[in-house]
Amino acid sequence: MPKKIISVVSGKGGVGKSTLAVNIATLLSRAGASTVLIDADIYNPCVFFHLGLSPQSSGLQELLDGSATIEETLPIHPASGLRCISSSLHTYGKIKIGRMHKLIDMLNYEYIIIDCPPGFSPLIEEAVSSSNNVFVMMTPDMPSCTAALKLVTFIRNHLKGREMRFTYFLNRVSNSPYEIHPREVESLFHTRLASIIDEDLDVPKSIAAKTPLVLMSPQGRFSKTLRSFSSMLLRSRDHSFDMSPQPQETVQPQQVQTMEKTGFFAWLSGIFRRFTGR
Ligand SMILES: Nc1ncnc2c1ncn2[C@@H]1O[C@H](COP(=O)(O)OP(=O)(O)O)[C@@H](O)[C@H]1O
Ligand SMILES: [Mg+2]
Numbered sequence: 037m038p039k040k041i042i043s044v045v046s047g048k049g050g051v052g053k054s055t056l057a058v059n060i061a062t063l064l065s066r067a068g069a070s071t072v073l074i075d076a077d078i079y080n081p082c083v084f085f086h087l088g089l090s091p092q093s094s095g096l097q098e099l100l101d102g103s104a105t106i107e108e109t110l111p112i113h114p115a116s117g118l119r120c121i122s123s124s125l126h127t128y129g130k131i132k133i134g135r136m137h138k139l140i141d142m143l144n145y146e147y148i149i150i151d152c153p154p155g156f157s158p159l160i161e162e163a164v165s166s167s168n169n170v171f172v173m174m175t176p177d178m179p180s181c182t183a184a185l186k187l188v189t190f191i192r193n194h195l196k197g198r199e200m201r202f203t204y205f206l207n208r209v210s211n212s213p214y215e216i217h218p219r220e221v222e223s224l225f226h227t228r229l230a231s232i233i234d235e236d237l238d239v240p241k242s243i244a245a246k247t248p249l250v251l252m253s254p255q256g257r258f259s260k261t262l263r264s265f266s267s268m269l270l271r272s273r274d275h276s277f278d279m280s281p282q283p284q285e286t287v288q289p290q291q292v293q294t295m296e297k298t299g300f301f302a303w304l305s306g307i308f309r310r311f312t313g314r
Contacts, residue, residue, distance in 0.1 A: 037273065041140060041148045043167040045191075046174060047183025049154035052207035053173045055239055055249075056262075057151035058086040062248040063266040064147050065118035069273070071147040072110070072119040076163055078131055081123035083151055087113045088246030095124030099139060100132040106142065115251055119145070136162040146273070155183075156190055164191055169201045171230075175208045176215040182304065185224060203230045210235040224304065231265045233258065 044057045054077070061073040075083035076096060084091050089111050098104035099121065110119050136159075140148055150163045164170055170191065174184040188202060206218055206229050218232050236258045242249035250259045 037146050039140075039148060040146060040169065040269075040273070041150070041167040042169045042171055043150045043152055043160070043163045044171045044173060045152045045160060045164065045187060046154050046172065046180070047185070047187040048174070048180045051154075051173050051175045051180050052205075052233070052239075053154070053171075054082050054086060054151050055243075056171065056173055056205060056207070056233075057149050058083055059248050059250045059258075059262050060266055060269075061118050061147070061149045062087075062113070062116045063250050063263060064149075064269070065113070065116040066251075067266065067270055069147055069270065070119075070145045071149065072121065072143055072145045074148065074150045075120070075122045076150050076159060077153040078123040078127070078159065079153060081125060083120060084122045085246060086243055086248060087118070087120060089113060089120060089122075091122060091125050093126075095122045095127075097124045097127040097131050100135045102135075115247075131159060133159050133162045137166050140166045156187055156194075161194065164200070165195055165198060168199065169203060171203050171205060173205050173207055174221070176206055176218070176221070178216065181216055181221055181224065185304065188225070202227070205229065205231050205233065207233045208235045209233065231261055233261050 044053045046053050054075075057073060061071050065071040073083060074096065075081045078097065081095070092109055092111060094104035094109055096109070099106065099109050109121050112119055150167065152160050152163050170188075172184050172188060174180040184204075202225075204221070204225055204227060206221055209215065209218070209232055218229055222228055234257055236249075236256070238249055238253055238256060238258060242252045245252060249256065250262055253259055254263075
């Protein structure tokens with residue numbers, strides 16, 4: 037089966053990337069798909085805490101500089117069978133980025149999920165360019181959506197010509213009047229959101245309990261939303277890597293759809309177009 041390599045990115049930090057990465061990886065693994073989760077947030081590794089795993093003596097940095105083997109850095113999450121590579125807690129920011137492609141080649145798993153730091157950096161460029169799908173996480177506020185648009189525009193321009201799909205998620209939605217409406221976000225990105233995830237107090241509770249929420253509360257709304265997405269992901273496993281409800285964007289040149297846009301987003305979208313020529 038072809039490998040599905042997914043980078044989870046965001047323009048802004050603290051929007052729920054790690055929460056999404058941990059819970060989707062857990063669901064895929066529980067469903068029987070061989071899955072490895074790489075915590076590539078070298079400054080703030082946290083995936084081990086979400087999963088209740090003890091930090092290993094070596095991590096991603098040591099794997100990339102060749103001082104550790106995959107077996108030494110790949111503990112198993114007992115409740116789901118998920119494998120996990122954490123960024124090392126001992127090294128701060130030192131990483132041999134260029135070997136990321138090779139590492140991913142060596143990992144023999146159906147799903148490889150890379151939880152990235154926010155924004156763009158050589159590390160993120162390496163992760164994204166190794167991937168065939170990019171999950172873009174944002175929250176329904178202007179700083180987060182604007183930063184996500186900037187990031188996606190930058191990746192598209194930087195990695196032009198690569199076969200890559202973008203899948204968009206909106207997290208922490210509480211339907212407050214001051215929030216940006218999901219339809220406005222869809223209009224801004226010219227595509228449907230793959231999942232709209234509610235604000236849910238059980239998320240921080242599950243992190244404190246060191247148990248992914250999809251296992252702690254499988255019948256809750258959060259779990260149902262993510263299960264429906266991961267089922268779609270698994271249904272498409274033998275075919276293309278097509279997961280969102282309508283055709284997705286790729287970094288290939290394509291016709292820009294004409295869509296009805298209003299207010300701030302039309303203006304913002306216009307600015308990005310002017311600078312990027314899209
Ligand atoms: N749907 C949600 N509802 C409530 N809190 C959330 C939700 N998603 C994430 N959080 C909280 O937001 C914080 C940041 O989440 P995290 O996944 O670490 O973000 P990132 O990886 O983008 O920095 C965490 O404290 C987490 O508990
Ligand atoms: Mg994170």
